[in-house]
Amino acid sequence: MSKKPIAVVLVSGGMDSAVVLAHVVSEGYDAHAISFDYGQRHRIELELAKVVASKGKAVLHRVIKLDNSAFQGSALTDDISVPKDRPLNIEEIPVTYVPARNLVFLSIASAYAESIEAADIFIGINAVDYSGYPDCRPEFIEAFERAVNLGTRTGIEQDRPSIRVHCPLVDLSKAQIVKRGIELGVDFGATLSCYAPEPAANGCTPCGHCDACRLRAAGFAEAGVEDFGLAVLGA
């Protein structure tokens, strides 16, 4: 039986969380990958998350279904257009922001971690997302960590290990994330970073114009790594 510590890893099907998962496994954890079905329009990412979890050697992958009535008003959940080719250097919250998404994801990950007596949660937030997404900023993660440790068993049972939210990509640029993924053997061909992908024969094709596609393309270009631009389910 495995004696490794368990880590709970948030896996979206995107490139960042694929790198986080590889990092976690390389650090010697048994990784429990969890993904959320929150009514996202680009639902194929859940299929890709399954592939990412399997290729990344997670010991299990769980898709947690959320009632989407709590997540309204986002281009990722509602009939609102995903912006194409917008300037990326403006500091405003994009319409692809989903209300309190990481707060909800981390809360449920914490409940799950507490259920299985794990203390380590990993999430792929990174510097690229800071300006627009409030729930990708380190100060939010710090405040969340404080709240979760007051609001769970560790708040009363002081001898229990605190829940820690690890953000191993937090200081990395997209290019650095690509390079780190290559070092760790991540198959980026099975990841999807697009908010509005088109179905294709064996997966889907990224749109190439949403923020996520363009940040990914710039990262690969800067890293000098070829991105094949097709998220392939059976790859």
Place this chain on the structure above:
Amino acid sequence: MSKKPIAVVLVSGGMDSAVVLAHVVSEGYDAHAISFDYGQRHRIELELAKVVASKGKAVLHRVIKLDNSAFQGSALTDDISVPKDRPLNIEEIPVTYVPARNLVFLSIASAYAESIEAADIFIGINAVDYSGYPDCRPEFIEAFERAVNLGTRTGIEQDRPSIRVHCPLVDLSKAQIVKRGIELGVDFGATLSCYAPEPAANGCTPCGHCDACRLRAAGFAEAGVEDFGLAVLGA
């Protein structure tokens, strides 16, 4: 059309949240009552929550379904006996604790509040619950409030009103909550405080022996108010 501010109120079907709802309506809010289906074994509380929301004049009631795979190891979700007639003055976490429950509930309430541009969330935590439930303590609520305001739009758009988590019962004893409910016209006959109720013809009968039943009975006795001991759906 209503010009009242909207409050999001967590309504469980129990006596505390019924009093909170009455308080919120008396303060001039349009109350959006939300309840959570998290796989609780005493599922009839969701039916009672509907009655409580209706009698309490919530403008809407929403039951949000949660994937119960994240909430394991509790007597409220798993096949673990609910303790009967245990000493109530011991400071330990009871087996009825559900991992990170209020953290998850408040996170989803925050997502919902942000979705509808509401800023006020009400929850019925109170002093009676402090000792055993980490997620009922004021220090957790304060830490949560800080996290939610960093992790949602208010974290970046500083002109947006902060999300506030109000705990109007936080300093009240069970007897004081009963009295406050009576003042506000709460029909306690439609509320259920039991963790292990028995089905009855038109609702259910509390067990009388779990912590929640005994704290409720002591509160009513101290307040000098009769509790009819039957949660009636159609009352």
